[in-house]
Amino acid sequence: MNSSTVYLFNMGVILTFMAFLITKSYGSGYISQILVNNTLDKVRELDVNTHIRDYILEQDAYISTLSDLKNILTDEERLLGDDNNVINHPVIFLKLIRGRSTTYTTWLDYYKTIFPRLQNFNETPVVQLQAMLPAPNDVSKFALGLIITLEMYGFSVEDLNEGLIDSYKVNPMTFDELVSLCIHSKEEFITELDKEIYISGATTNTLLLITKAFNLALEKAISKNDRQSVDLLRKASFELMFAAYNSTDCGCSDEVFSMLQHYKSVLEAKYVIMIEETCKEVSHNKCGKPLRLVPAIRRQSQEYCKFSWMASRDRSSGYFYMHNSDDKRMLKNLKCYIKHDHPSLLYKGGKIEEVFNGDFSIIILHDVIIDSEIEYLKEVGLTSLTPSFVRVVRNVEESVYTFLRSSRSYILEDEELPRIKSLRLRLEGLTAFNVFNGSENTKIGHYGPTNFFDIHQDKGFVNDRLATIIIYLNNAVGGMTLFPGINLAVTPKKGSALVFPLIYKNGTVIPHLHHVSCPVILGEKWIATQWINSMGNEFSYPCSTNRNE
Numbered sequence: 164m165n166s167s168t169v170y171l172f173n174m175g176v177i178l179t180f181m182a183f184l185i186t187k188s189y190g191s192g193y194i195s196q197i198l199v200n201n202t203l204d205k206v207r208e209l210d211v212n213t214h215i216r217d218y219i220l221e222q223d224a225y226i227s228t229l230s231d232l233k234n235i236l237t238d239e240e241r242l243l244g245d246d247n248n249v250i251n252h253p254v255i256f257l258k259l260i261r262g263r264s265t266t267y268t269t270w271l272d273y274y275k276t277i278f279p280r281l282q283n284f285n286e287t288p289v290v291q292l293q294a295m296l297p298a299p300n301d302v303s304k305f306a307l308g309l310i311i312t313l314e315m316y317g318f319s320v321e322d323l324n325e326g327l328i329d330s331y332k333v334n335p336m337t338f339d340e341l342v343s344l345c346i347h348s349k350e351e352f353i354t355e356l357d358k359e360i361y362i363s364g365a366t367t368n369t370l371l372l373i374t375k376a377f378n379l380a381l382e383k384a385i386s387k388n389d390r391q392s393v394d395l396l397r398k399a400s401f402e403l404m405f406a407a408y409n410s411t412d413c414g415c416s417d418e419v420f421s422m423l424q425h426y427k428s429v430l431e432a433k434y435v436i437m438i439e440e441t442c443k444e445v446s447h448n449k450c451g452k453p454l455r456l457v458p459a460i461r462r463q464s465q466e467y468c469k470f471s472w473m474a475s476r477d478r479s480s481g482y483f484y485m486h487n488s489d490d491k492r493m494l495k496n497l498k499c500y501i502k503h504d505h506p507s508l509l510y511k512g513g514k515i516e517e518v519f520n521g522d523f524s525i526i527i528l529h530d531v532i533i534d535s536e537i538e539y540l541k542e543v544g545l546t547s548l549t550p551s552f553v554r555v556v557r558n559v560e561e562s563v564y565t566f567l568r569s570s571r572s573y574i575l576e577d578e579e580l581p582r583i584k585s586l587r588l589r590l591e592g593l594t595a596f597n598v599f600n601g602s603e604n605t606k607i608g609h610y611g612p613t614n615f616f617d618i619h620q621d622k623g624f625v626n627d628r629l630a631t632i633i634i635y636l637n638n639a640v641g642g643m644t645l646f647p648g649i650n651l652a653v654t655p656k657k658g659s660a661l662v663f664p665l666i667y668k669n670g671t672v673i674p675h676l677h678h679v680s681c682p683v684i685l686g687e688k689w690i691a692t693q694w695i696n697s698m699g700n701e702f703s704y705p706c707s708t709n710r711n712e
């Protein structure tokens with residue numbers, strides 16, 4: 164046994180203990196440094212040699228199971244037979260863990276809004292532990308270690324799913340792994356649908372990956388003219404896609420329903436009824452009220468009102484609406500307007516529609532970008548996009564990929580920004596934010612079929628973002644931007660931009676604006692994101708020390 168394996172194992176045990184400790188300490192609501200130290204002391208007292216020996220034995224078993232799996236994969240009869248016990252296989256279990264792994268640093272804020280017991284949680288020890296964890300390419304060994312230690316300490320998969328475990332750079336699944344998941348998970352997941360396990364949101368990525376695998380197999384079956392398999396795979400891929408949608412809160416949307424209509428003829432009636440029932444339940448019990456779907460499309464019949472009485476730059480901006488609650492009276496009647504006094508605005512006017520009005524407001528800027536700007540952004544994107552990462556540690560070098568997000572993105576370089584200067588000026592004109600000084604460089608995003616970005620907040624520990632502007636560069640099918648906390652879903656429409664605030668005037672994060680980019684159903688989705696930062700916006704951001712503002 165080399166020293167790195169020992170190290171790895173020790174780290175696995177420590178992390179497990181941490182997770183165990185955290186899991187068990189929630190009851191008392193607080194985890195102290197002393198408690199952590201005591202636990203680490205306990206770890207040191209463990210009979211490490213015994214564990215290492217067991218660990219090696221487990222590794223051997225793992226390797227032999229892997230070769231079993233390989234045999235299974237090459238044995239078609241077995242693949243299509245009834246032997247569906249593979250869910251217990253470490254590889255598949257690993258995928259499940261990876262499917263929803265999150266990190267403390269990025270997610271703690273979010274989970275605090277969901278679980279009040281986390282309010283007093285002190286994350287420092289966890290952040291310190293993160294720094295000592297195994298390297299990304301050891302992820303499978305680490306996961307295996309976890310499986311063993313899971314057994315040893317008996318904490319639950321739910322705890323993992325709730326973000327109580329860290330995540331590491333994803334090793335992309337091989338095609339073989341995908342196929343094995345595809346075949347073996349049909350029973351596992353689809354029969355589980357009846358048990359509503361899919362609603363737990365734990366398996367989105369896995370489900371979508373399997374959907375992809377089904378689609379690959381489907382293509383093959385189509386090319387072979389194998390009707391029977393085509394029907395089977397079509398059904399299976401819809402069922403899984405639906406399950407995945409539900410697990411991101413994006414189920415029961417218009418898109419899913421139109422997809423359902425499309426597939427109704429091949430789906431079993433029992434299954435269609437189940438989906439319809441689930442959606443009824445989701446909209447009435449889970450969400451309280453049905454989801455409000457807002458197309459980011461300017462309605463032809465809508466009248467745009469002139470706000471000529473608004474003289475100052477600040478008062479004529481969408482941003483003003485987002486933060487000035489005194490003016491609700493006007494908002495009631497005047498949701499949209501043409502602002503016609505800014506030199507860079509298209510058509511000599513900006514079309515602003517308010518789609519949410521509560522403690523803050525969310526607006527859509529219509530026709531905010533012209534085709535040549537879209538073409539430029541896509542052109543740059545096509546040559547430069549790389550898999551998106553979600554930053555989970557405090558510096559860029561250590562950013563890691565998570566399965567939270569399956570898209571590609573590219574942040575424009577300084578020298579590329581002049582090409583979209585008038586777009587950025589336009590955004591300034593419409594929002595009164597300072598886009599040029601202090602805000603982040605514009606970011607291009609691309610989602611392929613099934614790609615999505617699971618629930619998150621844009622304001623994290625490492626950024627000073629005030630607001631987000633998402634410009635939709637094409638009409639996507641699926642891919643809605645969904646705010647489950649306020650029952651709002653915005654359908655991407657080419658040329659429109661969604662603007663939402665991230666913090667209240669007093670600087671605290673708006674907790675219920677966590678959001679999802681729903682999976683793309685067909686084709687692709689392109690966006691350009693402009694984050695607005697507090698640096699440079701000191702004077703356009705109306706701050707307050709009032710904790711209620």
Ligand SMILES: O=C(O)CCC(=O)C(=O)O
Nearest residue numbers: 616621643644680690692
């Ligand atoms: O693609 C979307 O609709 C949302 C993107 C997003 O939430 C983000 O980039 O932070």
Ligand SMILES: [Fe+2]
Nearest residue numbers: 619620621678
């Ligand atoms: Fe976001």
